[in-house]
Amino acid sequence: MIPYKRILLKLSGESLMGNKAAGIDEQRLAVYASQIREANQLGIQIAIVIGGGNIFRGLKGASKGFDRVKGDQMGMLATCINGLALCSALQAEGIKARLLTAIRMEPIGEYFSKDKAIESLEKNEVVILSAGTGCPYFTTDTGSALKGIEVEAEVMLKGTRVDGIYTADPEKDPNAVKYDHITYDEIYVKGLNIMDLTATTLCKENNLPIVVFDMDTPGNLLKLLSGEKIGTYVHN
């Protein structure tokens, strides 16, 4: 049984790098596109928010002397570059995909509106939502929570390179234990570093569950959408 009709998939820019030091790894992009095609063929409505950390992060820029607002704007533009790349990779898979942006920049992508996004989703087009929230001082995780709520997604699937949320960083601590499910409040109390608090709070206050899962293993998205219990489920 397919558990969701409409999902918001969050992909980090950083994971698009694959094994490269920066930029976009075409192989990783193709693996993502093919997983998204499989999900699209199940008839699931898919909105995607993509990050930009493989190209630029405002906070890192600020530490090197960039003005924070301009640095964040550079970061938001980076998400549009990734969005275009993903859109193109999906189209190469034979999938109809549409890029909407949170900052006006036609003809690169149309300016986001809830109605436009839902209209496309209902036609089984994959909608890529770039430029995060459109405002500095936010992250694409927050953009993802916000857009997920706006387009009335039933869940936010946060694709990462780790297979869920752990008691500690599993890449550093061999004793770290994975949670199958956890509440937003436990994330606050335990100080788990899943995503920024603004994003977590938006999800909590608007009752948008999150599944953190490993998107880098081909087939995982399909497993999750086919009802298999993978990753960590975050809820109220």
Ligand code: UDP
């Ligand atoms: N950004 C922003 N507002 C937003 C979303 C993103 O200013 O609503 C900027 C911010 O500088 C951020 C960068 O875009 O560092 C890239 O996004 P993010 O770091 O979330 O990308 P990811 O970690 O997912 O690759």
